Amino acid sequence: KGVLMGNWSGNYSGGENPGSWSGSVKILQQWKSSGFRPVRYGQCWVFAGVLTTVLRCLGFPARMITNFNSAHDTNTNLRVDKYYSPDGSYLEYRTNDSVWNFHVWNEAWFTRSDLGAKYNGWQILDATPQELSSNIFQCGPASLVAIKEGDVDLGYDCPFVFAEVNADEVTWILDKDTQSVKKAATDIRSVGKYLSTKAVGSFARLDVTDAYKYSEGSSEERETFQKARDKLNMNLMPRVTGKFEVKSRPEVGQDVELVLQLTNLASAASTLTANMNAWTIVYTGKPIREVWKDSLALTLGPQEEKAFPIKISYADYQKHLTTDNVIRATAVCQVKEGADTVVLKNISLENPTVTLKMPNQAKVGEVLKVEMVFTNPLAEEISSCLLLAEGSDLLQDEIRKEVPPVKGKETVRVCFEVTPKKKGAKQLLANFSCDKFKDIKAFQVITVVD
Ligand SMILES: *[C@@H]1O[C@H](CO)[C@@H](O)[C@H](O)[C@H]1NC(C)=O
Ligand SMILES: *[C@@H]1O[C@H](CO)[C@@H](O)[C@H](O)[C@H]1NC(C)=O
Ligand SMILES: *[C@@H]1O[C@H](CO)[C@@H](O)[C@H](O)[C@H]1NC(C)=O
Ligand SMILES: *[C@@H]1O[C@H](CO)[C@@H](O)[C@H](O)[C@H]1NC(C)=O
Ligand SMILES: *[C@@H]1O[C@H](CO)[C@@H](O)[C@H](O)[C@H]1NC(C)=O
Numbered sequence: 001k002g003v004l005m006g007n008w009s010g011n012y013s014g015g016e017n018p019g020s021w022s023g024s025v026k027i028l029q030q031w032k033s034s035g036f037r038p039v040r041y042g043q044c045w046v047f048a049g050v051l052t053t054v055l056r057c058l059g060f061p062a063r064m065i066t067n068f069n070s071a072h073d074t075n076t077n078l079r080v081d082k083y084y085s086p087d088g089s090y091l092e093y094r095t096n097d098s099v100w101n102f103h104v105w106n107e108a109w110f111t112r113s114d115l116g117a118k119y120n121g122w123q124i125l126d127a128t129p130q131e132l133s134s135n136i137f138q139c140g141p142a143s144l145v146a147i148k149e150g151d152v153d154l155g156y157d158c159p160f161v162f163a164e165v166n167a168d169e170v171t172w173i174l175d176k177d178t179q180s181v182k183k184a185a186t187d188i189r190s191v192g193k194y195l196s197t198k199a200v201g202s203f204a205r206l207d208v209t210d211a212y213k214y215s216e217g218s219s220e221e222r223e224t225f226q227k228a229r230d231k232l233n234m235n236l237m238p239r240v241t242g243k244f245e246v247k248s249r250p251e252v253g254q255d256v257e258l259v260l261q262l263t264n265l266a267s268a269a270s271t272l273t274a275n276m277n278a279w280t281i282v283y284t285g286k287p288i289r290e291v292w293k294d295s296l297a298l299t300l301g302p303q304e305e306k307a308f309p310i311k312i313s314y315a316d317y318q319k320h321l322t323t324d325n326v327i328r329a330t331a332v333c334q335v336k337e338g339a340d341t342v343v344l345k346n347i348s349l350e351n352p353t354v355t356l357k358m359p360n361q362a363k364v365g366e367v368l369k370v371e372m373v374f375t376n377p378l379a380e381e382i383s384s385c386l387l388l389a390e391g392s393d394l395l396q397d398e399i400r401k402e403v404p405p406v407k408g409k410e411t412v413r414v415c416f417e418v419t420p421k422k423k424g425a426k427q428l429l430a431n432f433s434c435d436k437f438k439d440i441k442a443f444q445v446i447t448v449v450d
Pocket of ligand 5 (some may be wrong): 433
């Protein structure tokens with residue numbers, strides 16, 4: 001049952017062009033005579049005009065405020081981010097933040113028994129439906145004193161109003177290959193200019209910028225900005241932290257089971273999306289292939305911690321795992337109310353083990369039996385198996401033994417012989433490879449006696 005419907009499309013058929021209204025009375029009368037159907041159409045100055053009329057009718061001192069270069073910060077980071085590609089195109093899809101040439105809202109004069117006498121006086125109310133606040137298009141009342149002092153933790157919607165007049169305008173340039181962004185410019189002065197209202201008793205413009213903020217560039221102004229960011233937990237720490245936990249050390253051939261643990265550090269709920277993916281990498285960090293991706297949308301209550309199990313299946317990573325056996329999991333968490341967080345983990349997968357067994361004592365000049373034992377951890381057969389063994393003072397030449405295919409889950413035992421030449425501690429090195437595993441190594445120290 002709203003009084004007025006907003007429309008910014010440029011096509012106002014079926015209603016009035018917002019610019020053609022000349023007063024609130026007609027709008028309120030049309031609303032009543034239609035049986036309280038929203039009147040088409042309004043934009044910010046129309047909403048503010050109608051609210052001024054209603055407030056004054058109810059006995060509240062009220063005035064309209066125009067803000068030039070008004071920031072519309074949708075994600076409460078006190079920043080308006082703009083993204084460009086290196087070739088200069090504006091990447092609209094990257095953000096819903098914008099700077100409006102002007103925006104109009106209201107102030108009404110009343111006490112704030114909920115906040116304390118310091119915050120009495122002008123209160124900001126914005127009737128233009130822009131952002132949901134507690135699931136309703138509403139904004140304020142936000143105490144003007146709270147806005148000037150950076151007390152953005154106070155009710156209601158102070159971070160949004162503070163950003164409208166104070167946000168930094170940050171330009172980012174996107175690197176298309178890595179999808180990473182670099183900060184190109186920060187303008188701390190462009191937003192919130194010439195805040196104006198009509199002077200009492202004349203048609204002059206009264207500048208109220210000083211009531212909203214300390215003068216641009218002054219140390220008080222930067223301190224207030226910093227204070228606001230601190231209150232929104234934006235400087236010292238991210239609002240949400242996360243980590244990947246690996247359940248047990250994963251082995252090549254098995255599914256990698258992880259848990260993404262996300263913790264909300266704020267004392268209010270945090271809404272986020274986590275875009276997760278996993279890549280096989282080489283040890284330098286260079287990514288080879290994406291092997292898994294998923295995404296989560298969730299809300300975490302105050303200080304809430306939630307765990308999300310993740311499974312990267314062997315079938316998905318087997319063909320792309322390099323001999324470095326590393327998978328990198330990342331989660332890019334975009335937090336609506338604050339700073340974004342990236343969670344990253346390098347997961348080293350262990351090769352299955354090869355063991356070397358010698359039933360007898362090694363003696364100089366005597367043949368020693370060695371048994372290599374290997375269990376195929378996969379459900380499928382492995383083939384092209386080759387065992388190499390070497391050891392100085394144990395073997396003259398490298399031993400090469402072709403091993404027949406090993407069925408899924410089966411254990412294979414391969415025997416070979418060495419003849420130690422000298423006494424002392426000698427090292428035997430075995431290297432087992434097959435189509436599914438490369439370079440599985442085993443070392444065994446053999447004490448040789450006379
Ligand atoms: C304006 O909107 C009306 C109703 O949605 C539509 O019928 C009409 O074609 C639109 N006009 C233009 C110029 O887009
Ligand atoms: C604005 O009005 C036009 C014309 O009636 C309509 O087509 C369009 O859907 C309206 N936009 C919104 C956001 O209501
Ligand atoms: C912008 O807002 C729309 C509608 O609420 C949403 O679907 C979209 O994800 C938002 N885009 C960004 C970059 O936040
Ligand atoms: C992951 O490994 C890369 C190199 O491969 C390294 O630069 C990075 O710091 C590592 N990250 C973590 C969280 O271990
Ligand atoms: C292990 O064996 C594989 C396959 O025969 C071979 O490519 C690799 O170089 C060997 N590694 C060592 C350390 O001998």
